[in-house]
Amino acid sequence: MSQAKAKAALPFINLFARYLREQGLPVTHQREAVAKVVFGSEEHLSVDEIEGRLREEGNRIGKATIYRTLDLLVKSRLVEEHDFGEGFKRYEHRLSRQPIHEHLICVECGKVQEFRSDEVQVVEDRVEEELGFVPQRHRLEIYGLCKECHESGVSLEDGGLSCPIETV
Amino acid sequence: MSQAKAKAALPFINLFARYLREQGLPVTHQREAVAKVVFGSEEHLSVDEIEGRLREEGNRIGKATIYRTLDLLVKSRLVEEHDFGEGFKRYEHRLSRQPIHEHLICVECGKVQEFRSDEVQVVEDRVEEELGFVPQRHRLEIYGLCKECHESGVSLEDGGLSCPIETV
DNA sequence: CTCAGTGCAAACCGTTTGCAGAACG
DNA sequence: CGTTCTGCAAACGGTTTGCACTGAG
Numbered sequence: 001m002s003q004a005k006a007k008a009a010l011p012f013i014n015l016f017a018r019y020l021r022e023q024g025l026p027v028t029h030q031r032e033a034v035a036k037v038v039f040g041s042e043e044h045l046s047v048d049e050i051e052g053r054l055r056e057e058g059n060r061i062g063k064a065t066i067y068r069t070l071d072l073l074v075k076s077r078l079v080e081e082h083d084f085g086e087g088f089k090r091y092e093h094r095l096s097r098q099p100i101h102e103h104l105i106c107v108e109c110g111k112v113q114e115f116r117s118d119e120v121q122v123v124e125d126r127v128e129e130e131l132g133f134v135p136q137r138h139r140l141e142i143y144g145l146c147k148e149c150h151e152s153g154v155s156l157e158d159g160g161l162s163c164p165i166e167t168v
Numbered sequence: 169m170s171q172a173k174a175k176a177a178l179p180f181i182n183l184f185a186r187y188l189r190e191q192g193l194p195v196t197h198q199r200e201a202v203a204k205v206v207f208g209s210e211e212h213l214s215v216d217e218i219e220g221r222l223r224e225e226g227n228r229i230g231k232a233t234i235y236r237t238l239d240l241l242v243k244s245r246l247v248e249e250h251d252f253g254e255g256f257k258r259y260e261h262r263l264s265r266q267p268i269h270e271h272l273i274c275v276e277c278g279k280v281q282e283f284r285s286d287e288v289q290v291v292e293d294r295v296e297e298e299l300g301f302v303p304q305r306h307r308l309e310i311y312g313l314c315k316e317c318h319e320s321g322v323s324l325e326d327g328g329l330s331c332p333i334e335t336v
Numbered sequence: 337c338t339c340a341g342t343g344c345a346a347a348c349c350g351t352t353t354g355c356a357g358a359a360c361g
Numbered sequence: 362c363g364t365t366c367t368g369c370a371a372a373c374g375g376t377t378t379g380c381a382c383t384g385a386g
Contacts, residue, residue: 026360026365047350062368067351085251087376088350102291104301115295119287123270124310127283132315133272136324139309142292147300156304194385196341215375230343235376255351256375 009039012078012095019076033059034069038079044090044112084112084141106146108154113146177207180246180263187244201227202237206247212258212280252280252309274314276322281314 016035017027037053038045045053047066054061070091073079082090084105090112102120104113117140124135145154184203185195205221206213213221215234222229238259241247250258252273258280270288272281285308292303313322 028360028366030367060368063350064352064369065367068366083251083253104295104299106301107304113299113301115299117291119291120308123285123287123308127272127310131272131281131283132318133274133281133310134313134318135310136275136312138311139307140288140291142295142301142303142306144304145302150300150302194340196385198342228343231375232344232377233342236341 009036012039012093015095016073016076016078019078020072025072030059030061030065031069031072033057033061034066035073038070038073038091039093039095041093044082044084044092046086046088046090048088050091086110102140102142104146105141105143106149107143107156108145108149111146111148177204180207180261183263184241184244184246187246188240193240198227198229198233199237199240201225201229202234203241206238206241206259207261207263209261212250212252212260214254214256214258216256218259254278270308270310272314273309273311274317275311275324276313276317279314279316 013032013035016039017032020027020031033054034050037050041053043049047063047070050066050070051061051063054066070079070081073091073093074081078094080092080094082092082103084090084103100116101114102117104115105111106113120138120140124138127133128135145156181200181203184207185200188195188199201222202218205218209221211217215231215238218234218238219229219231222234238247238249241259241261242249246262248260248262250260250271252258252271268284269282270285272283273279274281288306288308292306295301296303313324
């Protein structure tokens with residue numbers, strides 16, 4: 001992790017420390033180290049990646065502790081948990097410029113981009129009004145080809161039934 | 169499974185049989201039985217539920233075979249795989265009246281409702297035009313309280329940091 | 337007959353849990 | 362000093378895989 005990022009992450013680590021104190025929980029070295037990695041990255045990190053970065057900076061922290069700390073970070077609402085269907089979870093802090101954003105996931109290279117969509121708010125309002133469903137949170141993910149993969153000529157094969165649309 | 173539903177599912181099972189033949193794969197009793205259960209239900213079934221329904225109708229089919237058949241159903245594009253964050257997958261056939269729909273998941277009772285949202289198409293078009301990302305498929309899920317749970321007085325607790333919005 | 341499918345059980349893998357020892361407050 | 366955390370390793374649970382046997386074509 002770069003020094004600049006570590007520095008930028010500091011106030012966020014303090015927020016986490018505050019949360020822990022509010023809950024009467026100890027602020028340990030391990031918890032601070034995990035928080036520092038998560039807040040110091042703008043990526044969507046997996047537990048393995050977090051463990052790797054901790055190891056790079058000389059911190060040898062058990063996976064169980066990382067999982068337990070991530071639970072706390074998620075509970076504190078400072079971090080969001082994502083499942084992009086890879087078979088494991090990814091974690092992203094919520095302290096960026098864009099408080100609510102959606103995800104574009106490239107099915108070719110796995111890259112995750114973010115984008116804003118005010119339309120979802122409209123959908124949530126409509127769902128509440130028409131169906132009485134009270135939205136709490138949502139998840140909008142678009143899977144496809146990122147600009148780079150598309151431009152390098154990758155295309156998506158189909159493989160489905162040749163003519164599935166005669167269902168009536 | 170009701171007789172009416174079993175009957176309605178027939179043409180879809182034939183579509184699956186056609187897909188298998190197109191691929192040069194055998195049409196076995198087990199594959200037909202699994203397909204019949206999936207096409208005969210309008211719900212989002214888990215593998216355990218599928219196994220249970222098969223057992224109810226006297227079909228004793230191993231889990232491995234169910235998984236392998238679901239792979240084929242998904243590849244044929246006749247069935248969609250979902251992950252609502254429960255720790256396992258659910259499967260839903262795509263032969264209903266609503267070819268594209270989104271999901272409302274109640275965080276209290278787990279019920280899954282469907283709804284249409286044309287707004288997502290707008291979002292996909294914008295993403296392609298502005299970012300060069302080529303959409304293939306998407307997933308819009310709204311988590312919250314369904315009408316019934318909301319009306320019976322359930323509310324959502326917070327538990328996050330008391331004041332997380334002082335990040336600058 | 338032959339090749340792929342099936343069922344069983346073991347392997348897999350991300351995640352969770354139990355417990356002895358260490359550390360926070 | 363008591364309570365909570367940590368690290369290790371074992372357990373867990375959904376899913377996948379290997380292999381001998383069965384069945385479809």
